[in-house]
Amino acid sequence: MSEPTYIIEYAATGRAKCKGPKSCLDKTISKGDLRFGTQITIQDHPGMAWRHWSCVTATILSKIKSVDDVTGLDTLSAEDQVKVRSAIEAKINPEQDQLAVAAKAASPAKPKPAKPPKRKKKDTEDADDDGDEMMPAPRKRATKKAAAAEKSDDE
Ligand SMILES: [Zn+2]
Missing domain, CATH: 3.30.1740.10 (Zinc finger, PARP-type)
Incomplete structure (x- = not known):
């Protein structure tokens, strides 16, 4: 054997x-x-x-x-x-x-963070909408979006 x-x-x-x-x-x-x-x-x-x-x-x-x-x-x-x-x-x-x-x-692995939610810029946009002249830097995008928002508001 x-x-x-x-x-x-x-x-x-x-x-x-x-x-x-x-x-x-x-x-x-x-x-x-x-x-x-x-x-x-x-x-x-x-x-x-x-x-x-x-x-x-x-x-x-x-x-x-x-x-x-x-x-x-x-x-x-x-x-x-x-x-x-x-x-x-x-x-x-x-x-x-x-x-x-x-x-x-x-092992001391970090708890997996859920994908960090991309910050919605909504708040900023709103602020920009009110204070365009005071905050010129991020204005372009914000204005565009704000404009779009305004458009849909009009409908
Ligand atoms: Zn063993």
Whole structure:
């Protein structure tokens, strides 16, 4: 039997370190945590690179051709089997997304301002209308618009 390419399992020990995203890289995977292994070769020796299930990205999932390539799925709880299977099939790991979202939320990003409403010049126009001579600078446009407004008033 050849070495499996991917393994999903509950960590039997707490010794493996997560090879996941930067936020988790080299953190220990606790015993019992759901972890995902990818076969790697280190100096001709096959080994496994482990990461928390929640650290499995869409990029990794997209490389898995079939759920059948993942060994150990049937050892998981029914709930986790469904979770993992659907993530592999959808090539999206909702848990990973949640982490990404949480990381984003934690960063001090400014609340996105709604598009600053373009200031309507209506007030200014009105003022200009009253004081043309005193405020010659913005007059051209204002006058035009004011004229238009006057026209429609006349109708
Ligand atoms: Zn991790």
